[in-house]
Amino acid sequence: MKSKSITLFFSFRFFAMQRKILFVLAQVLHIQSRMFSEKKSKLKTEMCRLFVVFILIFEIFYSCKEEAGDPNPYADVLSSSPLSKMENYVGLESEDWASKIFNLDKHALNYVKELNRVDGFTESPSPMKDLNIFKTTLLDALNSQTGTVATLLKKKLFRIYVCENLGGSAVSGIIRKDGKSVGGFVILDANTLNRNANDWISYKENSTFQKGNTKIRIRIEEEKQNTKANALRYILLHEFGHIISETEKIGPSFFSSKRSFANFEFYQGVWKSEKVSYLDDSVFTIRPQIHFYSESLPLEDNWEKIYPILSQTPLPTLYSATNADDFFADSFVSYVHVVLEKKPWELEILKNNKPIFKMENGIRNDSLQSQRKIIERILSQ
Template sequence: MQRKILSFHAQVWKIWCFMFFERYSHSKLKMCRLFGVFILAFSFSNHCKAQKGDPNPYADLFAHSSLSKMENYVGLGSDWGSRIYNLDTPAKDYVLGLNKIDGFDESPVEARNFPSFKKEVIKTLEAEPEPIQSLLKDKLFRIYVCEDLGGSAISGFIQENGNTKGGFVLLDAKVLDRKANEWITYKENSIYTKGRLAVNVRIEPDEANTKNNALRYILLHEFGHILSGTQKIGPSFFDAFRSYLRFPFFSGIWKSEKIASMDTSFFPIRSKIHFYSGSVSLDEEWEKIYPVLEKSPFPTLYSATNADDFFAESFVSYVHVILEKRPWVLEIKDGEKVLYQMENGITKPSLEKQREIIRKILFKL
């Protein structure tokens, strides 16, 4: 690829020089050569940057945290009870490092209701059917419970001899105290300033609208991040630079972690969407968001925030909607009046390749 680019721009340079040689003086020919060299250098620099990828601010933290090292998980128990811990010092240090990078001030503490919350986590995990149950047992090595995390949940990765073997998840027991529909509705509305309109999301029928099913959805999303590492879906989180160019799951959709292919033309407001920021007016902008989202290759709005969450959200959407046939409906409401309604987009024709990749992971094809 680099040879082709060099060859092309060498030809451009020769043509420019020939034109100026025929018509202008020797001094103009010098300018032409300099301009040609500039074009060549600029194009080659941009190509190399795209191949190399963006700097990864988390690489040093992941590489040096004791939570990332496989030797700390020797003798891993097969039962979920042996894998669930209250916050300890290594886990706290990991969160503090992550929060510092992300600009959060929170300092996590141990969960006060750890025994009861642990029971709920075990109940949630044991309720998962196959093939999810086996995949979780194989790749989810540990769950930490805390409070004041700086979010609902975060995940991390465990390496052995340079390969990502599995991962861990940290949960905030204090934050995760909502039923499924209330939690995801709260999350979706966290983007917007207070106004007349509001978003309502339903991911469970009334009889299944429980805190356990909110926890289930969150765990599956975080587990999606872990799978992206173990299955090499995207660039390694341990690399100093991360590029998505050679990974089929992101092809044609993501140029980099935070830049989508359709940003300038089809979905320009996408880059302004930040969950938990309260920075966008739903009243003024909803028609630029959800109708466009429905026509895009993103299954949910959260999946449109960055490339890594594109996979994690696609994974949980696949399990939730396709595998387990649960509902996922979003409405824009003005009081009781429904202005707009859409479903999870994981079944879109534009996501056929992504569905096939997830299906192969789940069923080991």
């Protein structure tokens, strides 16, 4: 995921801090030289030295604080959950997908509750009443994967939980062994995903906006392929993108107490931090107001400030614009779906059921060339 190792990343930052320290030391020598040449008093010399030392300490402290990144509210949830520990999966290494599908258990329930608490959601999930019906559709989605994507999934997706009333379509988590992230798990909401592919993604996109005469329709499958299994296939690839992001070190670890995206290649020029984009100040000013599953914005009043601008940015979808982590995950699923599988991804805005705007997934845009190359490297391993 990440083009430079964590070692190089911290070496770069340490070098940058050294440059600041050397600059300040040079200023100390310069001040002292002037003081000697001008025969300043000993008292004034000592005062200047103390002042410069104060500046030096401030520079070092500010550098460390600035480089540390933003607080990560999910770190404790991931670190404390038994789901994140490899010993919870010992003896379950089979590549048979049927053996990896579970109903929501106590640990998965507590994990989702904690995530919802952090995110401000009030939903409390429950186990699915009839897992077998949903499991058949889920197996169709998993077994339809081929090539390097299928190989990666079997290697790094350890378990899939199914529940109801999740608070969204799905969430993912990371599994560690000896301090190293080796794979992950996904928790799916069977009710939210009980739709055909085109209906599900259209529902998801419209969840950002208040209901009215203007709405969004997205097509990600041809009519014959517009199935529930393909809806699940798409959402699993998105969630798997989060797992890939962690295991391939595309961005800062989900387990870090503070996270900075500044020196990770995939995010350069797009994201300052998890929730702040370089585009916010002048290019895509409405972006911070976009929240999925909130129905918070009137679409009719705002679509012209969103979709025509979105189509000109290095953000392939609106969901990829919500935060830095989903920027990678939605870029990953967009690449597999549009570039590898050559499937459609077309968005229309309808007013009184008449199209007023159209756009495609932006993953093929020139502005995403470096991101495509990173994803290609992952899939060619």
